[in-house]
Every structure is written in structure tokens, then in C-alpha cells.
Amino acid sequence: MVFVDGENLTIRAQCVAEANNLALVEGRNHKRNVFYWLPSPVNTFDGTQIGDPLLPVNYWWLTDFRGAETLDSWAKRAYYYTSCPGDGMAVDEVRHALWGLKFHPEVFHKKRNEKTKAIDITLAKDLLSHAFLDNYDTCILVAGDRDYVPVVEEVKRIGKNVWLAFLDCPEGGLSEELRLASDYFTPLHDIILKGAKQPQTQPFSQSQDAAPVSQSTESRTEATEQQPPLS
Numbered sequence: 060m061v062f063v064d065g066e067n068l069t070i071r072a073q074c075v076a077e078a079n080n081l082a083l084v085e086g087r088n089h090k091r092n093v094f095y096w097l098p099s100p101v102n103t104f105d106g107t108q109i110g111d112p113l114l115p116v117n118y119w120w121l122t123d124f125r126g127a128e129t130l131d132s133w134a135k136r137a138y139y140y141t142s143c144p145g146d147g148m149a150v151d152e153v154r155h156a157l158w159g160l161k162f163h164p165e166v167f168h169k170k171r172n173e174k175t176k177a178i179d180i181t182l183a184k185d186l187l188s189h190a191f192l193d194n195y196d197t198c199i200l201v202a203g204d205r206d207y208v209p210v211v212e213e214v215k216r217i218g219k220n221v222w223l224a225f226l227d228c229p230e231g232g233l234s235e236e237l238r239l240a241s242d243y244f245t246p247l248h249d250i251i252l253k254g255a256k257q258p259q260t261q262p263f264s265q266s267q268d269a270a271p272v273s274q275s276t277e278s279r280t281e282a283t284e285q286q287p288p289l290s
Contacts, residue, residue: 060195062186063162064202065141066178067232069095071203072251074230079252088160093153094141096160097250135194137162138185140178142169183210190214197222200241205234212240226251 072095076083083089088096139162143153150166157164165182169175182202187210189195197220200207211221223241225233226248238244 060135060189061137061199062182062201063096063137063139064178064182064204064207065094065096065139065157066175067203068201068225069093069141071226071230071232074232075226075228075248075251078230081252083251087156090153090156093143094139094157096139096162097247098253138165138182139163140165140167140182142167142175142178144169179204179206183207186210187213190217190219195219197242199224201225201247203231203233203237205236208234208236208240211237215240215242 069089069092073083073091083091083095085091088098139157139160141153141157141164143150143166145168147168150168154164154166157166165178167175167177167181183206186198186200186207189198190213198214199222200211201224203225211223214221220242221240222243222245223238224245224247225231227233227238227244227246228248231248
């Protein structure tokens with residue numbers, strides 16, 4: 060299962076791009092200050108292309124970019140947590156866009172320029188409850204806040220693995236304590252910078268109504284022996 064602190068990811072991704080004199084183009088994967096997700100496909104450092112543009116929530120980025128197989132391309136469910144100013148229609152529009160990216164959207168209303176604690180609380184609750192219910196063996200946590208350290212340690216005590224992914228650079232705001240508390244780590248800043256150089260042509264709108272793709276075993280990619288099973 061995948062748990063994304065989308066509000067934090069979005070703000071930090073914008074900071075990283077701006078620090079490198081780049082901009083994240085608003086479109087299918089990005090609405091400024093509200094949500095951002097990794098572009099797919101992306102050219103790797105050896106010039107090959109990975110990722111399927113029709114399957115936005117896949118995990119091609121969990122690789123070392125040196126020819127290793129990616130992890131299992133699917134999880135049982137991917138949760139995205141963020142907040143949005145405006146009325147109920149604005150919140151619904153964001154939920155619809157995230158659903159179109161194959162996420163289970165958790166979108167909270169907020170006042171402008173404020174960070175709502177509902178995101179941290181809800182993500183931590185879901186991360187822990189799904190571990191207790193034995194719904195995953197390894198989860199992917201896309202977050203950087205130190206506040207998640209206690210829940211990560213508790214999930215590990217239950218016997219689960221936590222694979223952390225976030226921006227590993229000065230502008231990324233990654234807590235070193237959170238990195239050390241996790242079992243595995245994947246940096247995302249280089250991928251985000253590549254995405255900033257690749258404008259997204261499809262505009263953000265409520266017309267994103269693609270149905271979720273079935274998770275058949277034929278669509279899975281076999282993980283390497285060094286990588287833990289992804290549930």
C-alpha cells in the first residue's frame with residue numbers, strides 16, 4: 060500500500076524546482092500548492108525510458124536507475140492526502156483529479172496559506188490501522204516530516220517494512236530521523252527535476268474520469284531478490 064503526504068510533497072517539489080530555476084507545469088499531475096505526482100514516463104540516466112503514461116500510480120521510480128528491476132508495479136491501494144482552499148466544488152474537483160491518477164483521494168478543506176493537521180493525523184491513522192489489519196507487508200510512505208517517526212516505529216514493531224521516498228536535498232525538508240526510522244529509502248528530487256523539464260500537455264480539469272485499471276497478476280513486474288514484497 061502507498062501513503063502520500065501530498066500537501067508536503069507538493070510544496071517541497073515546488074521549492075526544489077524553483078531553487079533550480081525551473082517550474083512545475085500545472086496539468087494532470089500538478090495543481091499549484093494543492094497536489095503533485097511524479098511524471099511518467101521519464102528518461103533514466105542511461106537514456107532508456109521507464110514508466111507507463113497510462114498508469115500514473117506505478118512504482119518505476121523505486122529503482123536504482125542502473126538496470127535493476129523495479130518493484131512490483133502495483134499495490135492494493137494508493138492513498139493521497141492533501142488539502143484545498145475554496146468551496147466544496149473546489150475540493151471535489153481535486154478529489155476527482157486524484158482519482159483520475161488512480162489514487163484513493165483524501166482531500167480536506169483549509170483556509171488559504173494554512174497547513175491542516177488533518178492530513179498528518181489521517182495518514183498516520185491509516186498507516187497504522189492497515190498494518191494492524193495485516194493489509195500489507197511493505198508500505199511505501201511518501202513523506203518527509205519528523206512527525207511520522209513514532210508511527211513508522213510502531214508499524215515496524217508490528218513486523219511490517221516501511222519504504223520511505225522523498226526529496227533528499229536542502230530544499231526537500233526531509234527529516235533525517237524519519238529516513239533512519241524507515242527500512243528503505245528512495246530519493247525523488249532528480250525525478251522531480253526531470254519532470255519540471257517535461258511540460259505536461261493535459262490541463263487540470265474535472266474531465267479526468269478514467270476508471271481505475273484492474274490489478275491483474277499479468278500487469279505485475281517481478282521484484283529483485285533484494286527488494287521486499289509490496290502489498
